[in-house]
Amino acid sequence: MFSPVVFRRLGLFAICGAFAFALLVTALVVWRMPTYAPILPALLLGGIGAWYVFQKPLLNLAVVFGLVVLILGHDDGTQLTEVVFGLYYLAYLGHWFITRVFLMNQPVFIRREERVLIVFLVLMTLTPLLTILVQGSPGTARGEWISLSFLAFYFPVREAVVSYRRGIWVVVGGLLWIGFFVLVRNVFNYQEVLLSATYAYQITSGRAVTNEGPLLAASVFALVFVLFSRVRTVRLLAAPAFAAFFGGLLLTQSRGYWLAFIAGALLLLILSPGKYRWRLVNTGLIAAGIALGAAFLLLGDFVFLVLSGMVDRFVSIGTASTADISLVNRFRESAMALSWIIKNPVVGYGIGFNYAVFDIIYDSTVVKSFIHNGYIALWFKFGIWGLGMVLYFIIAILRRAIAVMKSGQAYSIEMICCAGVATCIGAFAVSANTSNPFYLNDMMFLLGILSGLAGGCSMR
Numbered sequence: 001m002f003s004p005v006v007f008r009r010l011g012l013f014a015i016c017g018a019f020a021f022a023l024l025v026t027a028l029v030v031w032r033m034p035t036y037a038p039i040l041p042a043l044l045l046g047g048i049g050a051w052y053v054f055q056k057p058l059l060n061l062a063v064v065f066g067l068v069v070l071i072l073g074h075d076d077g078t079q080l081t082e083v084v085f086g087l088y089y090l091a092y093l094g095h096w097f098i099t100r101v102f103l104m105n106q107p108v109f110i111r112r113e114e115r116v117l118i119v120f121l122v123l124m125t126l127t128p129l130l131t132i133l134v135q136g137s138p139g140t141a142r143g144e145w146i147s148l149s150f151l152a153f154y155f156p157v158r159e160a161v162v163s164y165r166r167g168i169w170v171v172v173g174g175l176l177w178i179g180f181f182v183l184v185r186n187v188f189n190y191q192e193v194l195l196s197a198t199y200a201y202q203i204t205s206g207r208a209v210t211n212e213g214p215l216l217a218a219s220v221f222a223l224v225f226v227l228f229s230r231v232r233t234v235r236l237l238a239a240p241a242f243a244a245f246f247g248g249l250l251l252t253q254s255r256g257y258w259l260a261f262i263a264g265a266l267l268l269l270i271l272s273p274g275k276y277r278w279r280l281v282n283t284g285l286i287a288a289g290i291a292l293g294a295a296f297l298l299l300g301d302f303v304f305l306v307l308s309g310m311v312d313r314f315v316s317i318g319t320a321s322t323a324d325i326s327l328v329n330r331f332r333e334s335a336m337a338l339s340w341i342i343k344n345p346v347v348g349y350g351i352g353f354n355y356a357v358f359d360i361i362y363d364s365t366v367v368k369s370f371i372h373n374g375y376i377a378l379w380f381k382f383g384i385w386g387l388g389m390v391l392y393f394i395i396a397i398l399r400r401a402i403a404v405m406k407s408g409q410a411y412s413i414e415m416i417c418c419a420g421v422a423t424c425i426g427a428f429a430v431s432a433n434t435s436n437p438f439y440l441n442d443m444m445f446l447l448g449i450l451s452g453l454a455g456g457c458s459m460r
Helices: 004-032 039-053 057-071 080-103 112-126 128-133 138-163 167-196 200-204 212-228 232-251 255-271 274-323 325-343 374-405 413-431 441-459
Strands: 355-359 364-368
Touching: 039 057, 057 080, 057 138, 057 167, 057 441, 080 138, 112 128, 112 138, 112 374, 128 138, 138 167, 138 441, 167 212, 167 232, 167 413, 167 441, 212 232, 212 255, 212 274, 212 413, 212 441, 232 255, 232 274, 255 274, 255 413, 325 355, 325 374, 374 413, 374 441, 413 441
Parallel strands: none
Antiparallel strands: 355 364
16 A cells, blocks of 8 residues: 555656657647647636546546536547546546545445445456457447446546535536536437328338437436425425426337336336325326327427327337347347357356357348347456456345435435435346347446445435
């Protein structure tokens, strides 16, 4: 264990080195690329701003929540916004762990599930060595590592909830901000689909299928505040928010997430005391009425075509396992992954490992790393040890969330938040069968936030 004195000396050395490097870069830019010289003051101001923010942990966490929307798109290639967020995110986590583990005289990994999580993250970081041995893709491994590393947000989120009076509101606000951003963007995308449609079937099948997870989580948290908040004003604000977020979830036309929301709502119904169950049903009916009224205002004559498309989509769930070519293709994908797992069930193949499968959509054999079934993907990549560790952590968090939710009669903010966490985990446990959350940035960021929120609330 390094002493604070050693770290202070290392920090001063790093600052001096960074200053010398900045002078060198400035000289080179002015000499060789003078047209880029005006950017240097902006970088200087950005550095000063980062120095200020990193001294205030709660503000720093809020900035991460604000910037995460930069990586919520699915554009091809690496975008500049993704690079910006990635650098800030890695600096944030690195700073947090270094200061807490080495400089602060307090335990960081307190509970058993927290120790299991940190061991998994360390071992997961080492699996690229296995990837090299099995001739996997380093580029793919880097992307998968970044997604899974978002689980480490459990620790700073838990600390924010426990240590700061307003920490819990920053976390909840961050969740709702992400859901709001996705909702607005998806509505504009959906509007473009409707305006460009020339045939009725293009309207009925139109969808905004991006970032369903944040919409589901925002819907759930708005719903639990409607159900359990003792403040009437909060309930009145949360009701239209729930209608908006749930309407956005419907626009995705993602059957997996529709079923996930139903599963989460049923879990919430089972866990809630009797007097709140009727409120859950009534809230659903009222939200449906609000969403339908908003649909008439926004869509006009298109509303009946859109509703008929949603009804057809929902009815098709019963035959999807045999008639939906995309779902059947995912079953074939899982079967191929299982054939690899049988050969190596304990160790796994590491992140970045690719496998070949015949794709019935494109009628050709494709080589890829992604597996739509999240549980099979974890087993395939990390063996039984990785699957067991992640499931242990998630189940432990779910149990703590349920315990807090049922700890009293009058719902506190901690109990309301844990009701939201338990509902989200129950929902995502269903959607993970057909939509892998473990290699998607938005879903892993959500899981890190939700688990940290429940861990912090159970400690308060």
